[in-house]
Amino acid sequence: MPSSQRQKVLSEANTGILENASEHQKLLVTEQNIQKELAKDPLKFGSDQGIVDLDTFDPFSPESLTSRLSQAEIASTHYGIPVAPITDTEAQALSDQITKMTVPEKIALAETLQQAPEIWGTIAGKNQAVFSQAGAIGDRNIMQRVFEGQEAIALKTVQSPSARDYLSPFEDYVGNVYGLEDKAATRDAALAYYAATQTPGLDFDEDLFIDSIEAVTGGIAEVNGYRTQLPRGIDEDRFDDFIDAIDEQFIEENGGLGFIDPVTGRRNPYPETYINDVIKNSQVTNKNNSEYLFTNGSSVFVRMDNGQPFTFSYDETVIAREKANKATRRRESRTGRPLGAIR
Numbered sequence: 001m002p003s004s005q006r007q008k009v010l011s012e013a014n015t016g017i018l019e020n021a022s023e024h025q026k027l028l029v030t031e032q033n034i035q036k037e038l039a040k041d042p043l044k045f046g047s048d049q050g051i052v053d054l055d056t057f058d059p060f061s062p063e064s065l066t067s068r069l070s071q072a073e074i075a076s077t078h079y080g081i082p083v084a085p086i087t088d089t090e091a092q093a094l095s096d097q098i099t100k101m102t103v104p105e106k107i108a109l110a111e112t113l114q115q116a117p118e119i120w121g122t123i124a125g126k127n128q129a130v131f132s133q134a135g136a137i138g139d140r141n142i143m144q145r146v147f148e149g150q151e152a153i154a155l156k157t158v159q160s161p162s163a164r165d166y167l168s169p170f171e172d173y174v175g176n177v178y179g180l181e182d183k184a185a186t187r188d189a190a191l192a193y194y195a196a197t198q199t200p201g202l203d204f205d206e207d208l209f210i211d212s213i214e215a216v217t218g219g220i221a222e223v224n225g226y227r228t229q230l231p232r233g234i235d236e237d238r239f240d241d242f243i244d245a246i247d248e249q250f251i252e253e254n255g256g257l258g259f260i261d262p263v264t265g266r267r268n269p270y271p272e273t274y275i276n277d278v279i280k281n282s283q284v285t286n287k288n289n290s291e292y293l294f295t296n297g298s299s300v301f302v303r304m305d306n307g308q309p310f311t312f313s314y315d316e317t318v319i320a321r322e323k324a325n326k327a328t329r330r331r332e333s334r335t336g337r338p339l340g341a342i343r
Contacts, residue, residue, distance in 0.1 A: 034079075038079055038081060040088070042075060042079060042081065042083045042084075043071070043072060043075055043083055043084060043085065043086065043087050044087040044088065044089070046071075046074070046075035046078065046079070046083070047087075051075055052071040052072075052074050052075050053071065054068070054087075055067060057086055059097070059112065059113065060109060060112055061112075062112060065085065065112065065113070065115060065116055066115070068085035068086065068116070069085050069116055071085065072084060072085040072118070084116075084118040084119060084121070084122040085116050085119065086119060086122060091122045091126055092126050095123050095127055098123070098128055098131055099127070099128075103144060103147040103148055103151060106131065106135075106147045107143050107144060110131070110134065110138075110143055111140070114138055117288065120132040120133075120135060124181075129181065129184065129188065130146065130150060130185060130188045130189045130192060131147075133146075133186060133188075133189040134146035134189055134192075134216065136288065137218075138289075142215055144196075145192075145193050145197060145215070146192045146193050146196070146216065147192075148192075148196040149192030149193055149195035149196035149197075150192045152195050152196065153191070153192060158195045158198065158200065159200070160195065161194070161204040161209070162204075165204040165206075166187075166191065166209055169206050169209060170187055170190065170209075170213065173210060173213050173220060174187075174213065174220060175220070176227070177220055177227050177228060177229055177286070178229075186216060186217060189216040190209065190212045190213045190217075191212075193216055194209050194212040197212065217229050217230075218231065218232035218233070218234075218289070219232075219235070219236075221235075221239070222236070223240060223243060223284045224243070224281050224283060225283075226283040226284065226285075228283075228284050228285060228286050228292070229286040231290065231314040232289065232290075234314055239314065241319050241322075242314055242315070242316075242318055243280060243284060244280070244322075245318045245321070245322035246280055247318065247321065247322065248272060248275075251275065251310075254303070254310065254311070254312050255304060255305045255306065255310060256304025257269065257270045257275055257279060257294075257301055257303070257304055257310055258302065258303065258304030258305075259302075260307075267304060267307065269304050279301055280294070282294050282295060282296050282301070283295045287309075287311055290313050291311045291312065291313055292311065292312055292313065293311055294310060
């Protein structure tokens, strides 16, 4: 049964009456087993349960990927968790294929997989972190340089810089923006990009290496006093303007911001003053190449509608709306009349 129904049954069985305790314990064990299977391979588990019907997966076929995305959405709705469109076994098989691909084949595959960003994380842990890092960017030129650099490093046709040369500038630039795995993938992708752009025979070029880091990250800057990865093609000042311009309309469009009342147990929206004074000034953490979170230490601010993390992406219209609102306020201040008022 769907996740919401399972939770309802568990809640109804937890009456505190001794004769119901055994039944409630059985249901708890069943739920724990379900969660274990979902943690291992949710799509396969959905197939085993008959929730989804999986056909043979062809990573180079947009139609096959579209079909899988549809099945993954069914499983995600049923289990109440994000579900990648390939099984763990398929992810490993795809990883093995990628290792043997030429640069053009890798680019073609990465472009096909653009419609299924959940796959990047699935194959990254199967020795394809750099492929996932470059593929998720979606820029053909960057992908080509990273994949060519990877190949050159593997074939030892270039002299890779020593850790003594690149580690310090890398750490200074990246800081603590990424976790250990993502930081390692970013470092390796930057080294591959550097390998494809360096001039053979010359000493380590720190400026060129920083350019390589910027190419694979899109740039890193300080926002609200914390370092974060910028949206690709957006500079620090523009991203700051966007964060400052985030308004109630944008927040509602992205599910709202709310919290659980400890007394009533109900989810309530944050007051607008709290959103403006606290949340918008908290740490902005990049979830992936295009999505961000508002975080407070180890806590993540969540959506009002479903309690999931409040994620958002850069939106130019938010800045435009803020500029229009400011112009309207200035006009009203000068004329003493609201816009559209009859003289």
